[in-house]
Amino acid sequence: MAKSIVIIHPAEIIRKGISSLLEDIQSVRISCFPDFSKLNMQELKAAQKLLLIVPANCRYAQELLELRTSIGEHELVGVLTNDKEKCEDNAFDHLIPIDVPAKQLIQIAEGFFESDDTDNSGELTIREKEVLRLIALGNTNKTIADTLFISTHTVISHRKNITEKLGIKSIPGLTVYAIIQKIVGPSDISPDQLS
Amino acid sequence: MIQKRVKKSLRPTFIRVFLSLPKIWVMQVFSKNDKMVHLVQANHNLLPVIHRFGIRLGFGNKTVEELCFDYEINSDFFLAIVNTFHNKNFFPKDQLLAFSPLLLVDYLKKTHQYYVDYSLPRIEKLIHRLLMSTPKQNSEMQMIEKFYLAYKKKLLEHFDEEEQEVFPIVEKLVLHPDQVADKNFDANFEKEHEHVDFELDDLKNLILKYLVPEYDELICNKLMEEIYHFERDIHDHSRMEDAILIPQMTQLLRAAE
Known part of the structure; x- marks a missing residue:
C-alpha cells in the first residue's frame, strides 16, 4: 500500500471527525485506532508514505518514539485537545489545536502526499513552489515553517527536494529562478537578497 | 530477442x-x-x-x-x-607542500589578477550581450545579470580579503616571523570556496536550463566556454589555497609560536 493516514486517538468522535475530513484525498488509505497497542505494525511498515495523526500529549512520547523508528517516510501531526496540554513542540511536524480549521488540516495532508506525485518529473509541487516563494522573499526556515504550519524539519526537507529538482543550490540562485518562473515579481525582492 | x-x-x-x-x-x-x-x-x-x-x-x-x-x-x-x-x-600534495609558500602566494596573486582583469569582466560583458540579444531585453533574464554582478562583487571581496589579510601574513611568516603579532590567525576559506562553487554552478544551470529560447547563439557559446574555463581555473585555484597554502600557513604559525 503506497499512502496511508493513521489516526490514533482515544476519542472516537475525533478519530471519526478527522477521518471524514480526509477521506476525499485520492488513493490514500485511512485507518483509525483508539491507542498504540492496537496498531497493525506490519501494515504500517508496508506503507510508503505515512501521515500519523496522534494526540499531542507527552504521555505517548515513548510509544511514538518506538513507532517512528520502525516505520518509513512519515510526518507526525499532533492534535492538541486543550491549550494547557503539555507537549514537545519539536517532536511534531505539525501541531494543530482541536478547533483547527478543516481546510488547514486537509492542506497539511495534501501537502504531505502530493510531494510524492511529481518526484521524477523535476517539476516543483505546489507546496515546494510555496516554500521557494518564501525563500525568495528572504524568509528564514523558522518563518517559513510558521507561515505554512509545518516543522522546520519539513521546510529543510522541502528545500533539499527543491535543490535536487532544480540543480540550484544557493539562495541567490533560487531567488533568480523564482523570478524567471514568475513565482515572485522582481519588485518583491530586496536588493540584498542576491548578495 | x-x-x-x-x-x-x-x-x-x-x-x-x-x-x-x-x-x-x-x-x-x-x-x-x-x-x-x-x-x-x-x-x-x-x-x-x-x-x-x-x-x-x-x-x-x-x-x-x-x-x-x-x-x-x-x-x-x-x-x-x-x-x-x-x-x-x-595532486602531488607532499611535493606542493614542500615548496616555499612565497612561490605559491606569488602564483595565487597572479591568478587573482587574471580573474580580475580578464575572466570576470569578460563573462560580465558576454552576459550583458547575451541579455541584449533576447527579445525586449527580457526582464526576467536581467535577473541573471544581477545574479552574476552580485556573485562577482562577493568574489572580489573574497580576493581582497585574501590579499589584504592572508597573503601578507604568509609572506611575513616566511620572511620575518618575529614581526607577526597575531599568531592565532584563523584562515579557513573552504566554506567560502564552496559557496563560490555553488553560485557558479547555479549561474550555469540558470542559463542552461532556464534561458529564453530567443538569443544569439554565438554569444551564448562564447559565454558558456568562458564560464567553464573560469570554473576549472578557479576550482584549481581554490584547491591550491585549501590544500596547500592554508596548511603551510598553519604550520608556519605553529613554528612561530
Whole structure:
C-alpha cells in the first residue's frame, strides 16, 4: 500500500471527525485506532508514505518514539485537545489545536502526499513552489515553517527536494529562478537578497 | 530477442569501464625535458597558466627547463602547478607542500589578477550581450545579470580579503616571523570556496536550463566556454589555497609560536 493516514486517538468522535475530513484525498488509505497497542505494525511498515495523526500529549512520547523508528517516510501531526496540554513542540511536524480549521488540516495532508506525485518529473509541487516563494522573499526556515504550519524539519526537507529538482543550490540562485518562473515579481525582492 | 536486449543494456557499462581505466593509465604528466610548445599543443587552457609565470610566447623549441632557467622560475614548482592544472586526478600534495609558500602566494596573486582583469569582466560583458540579444531585453533574464554582478562583487571581496589579510601574513611568516603579532590567525576559506562553487554552478544551470529560447547563439557559446574555463581555473585555484597554502600557513604559525 503506497499512502496511508493513521489516526490514533482515544476519542472516537475525533478519530471519526478527522477521518471524514480526509477521506476525499485520492488513493490514500485511512485507518483509525483508539491507542498504540492496537496498531497493525506490519501494515504500517508496508506503507510508503505515512501521515500519523496522534494526540499531542507527552504521555505517548515513548510509544511514538518506538513507532517512528520502525516505520518509513512519515510526518507526525499532533492534535492538541486543550491549550494547557503539555507537549514537545519539536517532536511534531505539525501541531494543530482541536478547533483547527478543516481546510488547514486537509492542506497539511495534501501537502504531505502530493510531494510524492511529481518526484521524477523535476517539476516543483505546489507546496515546494510555496516554500521557494518564501525563500525568495528572504524568509528564514523558522518563518517559513510558521507561515505554512509545518516543522522546520519539513521546510529543510522541502528545500533539499527543491535543490535536487532544480540543480540550484544557493539562495541567490533560487531567488533568480523564482523570478524567471514568475513565482515572485522582481519588485518583491530586496536588493540584498542576491548578495 | 531477449538476448539482444540484454546485450544492448550491458554495453554502456562495458564501454564505461573500458574507457575509464586507460584514462588513469595514460594520465599525461609533463616533465622538464618536454618542449614548452608541446604543453600548449596538448592543452590550450595551459597558456594562461604559463603566462601567469611571466613566460611569453616565442618558445621556439626550448624545453620547460630551458625556459624556466631563462625566466628564473623554479621549474619543479612550474611543473607541479601545470600538471595539477592539466590533470584533475593529479595532486602531488607532499611535493606542493614542500615548496616555499612565497612561490605559491606569488602564483595565487597572479591568478587573482587574471580573474580580475580578464575572466570576470569578460563573462560580465558576454552576459550583458547575451541579455541584449533576447527579445525586449527580457526582464526576467536581467535577473541573471544581477545574479552574476552580485556573485562577482562577493568574489572580489573574497580576493581582497585574501590579499589584504592572508597573503601578507604568509609572506611575513616566511620572511620575518618575529614581526607577526597575531599568531592565532584563523584562515579557513573552504566554506567560502564552496559557496563560490555553488553560485557558479547555479549561474550555469540558470542559463542552461532556464534561458529564453530567443538569443544569439554565438554569444551564448562564447559565454558558456568562458564560464567553464573560469570554473576549472578557479576550482584549481581554490584547491591550491585549501590544500596547500592554508596548511603551510598553519604550520608556519605553529613554528612561530
